[in-house]
Amino acid sequence: MERIPMTAEGHEALVIELKNLKSVERPNIIQAIAEAREHGDLSENAEYHAAKEKQSFIEGRIAELDDKLARAEVIDLTKLTGTRVRFGATVTLIDVDTESEQTYKIVGEDEASIEAGKISITSPIARALIGKEEGDEAEVSAPGGAKAYEIAKVEFK
Numbered sequence: 001m002e003r004i005p006m007t008a009e010g011h012e013a014l015v016i017e018l019k020n021l022k023s024v025e026r027p028n029i030i031q032a033i034a035e036a037r038e039h040g041d042l043s044e045n046a047e048y049h050a051a052k053e054k055q056s057f058i059e060g061r062i063a064e065l066d067d068k069l070a071r072a073e074v075i076d077l078t079k080l081t082g083t084r085v086r087f088g089a090t091v092t093l094i095d096v097d098t099e100s101e102q103t104y105k106i107v108g109e110d111e112a113s114i115e116a117g118k119i120s121i122t123s124p125i126a127r128a129l130i131g132k133e134e135g136d137e138a139e140v141s142a143p144g145g146a147k148a149y150e151i152a153k154v155e156f157k
Helices: 008-037 046-070 124-129
Strands: 004-007 072-075 090-095 101-107 118-120 137-142 145-155
Touching (some): 004 008, 008 046, 008 072, 101 124, 124 145
Parallel strands (some): 004 072, 101 118
Antiparallel strands (some): 090 101, 090 145
């Protein structure tokens, strides 16, 4: 069984989502299906079909979250140190072409949010950075072409 790396914060977010789906969303959709059934002929009842579709989505997401949480490998970022890029590192990069600076934290797939400066461990940029140290250059294959970055700083916070 393949382990799924995630931070404690990411693990907690999945646990909260799962609890919400099981204790709020699932009962609500069951009630919506019961109400739609009361309207009569199910073959032409759009409310019923929409509710059943939503129920299918909710049950699928519950199964997905149960699986991810069972395979979760929660990594305590407070115990990580060093100058080598790995899971949990906050990396400051300098674009070699434009000299612009960007900072990303390498997290699990479900935690990734480019707006929050968090990139997935499986993203092309994270894969290019893993194992490198401060001062190294990393070349990233991007949709717009290859980009080169210099690793200015590696922190664990």
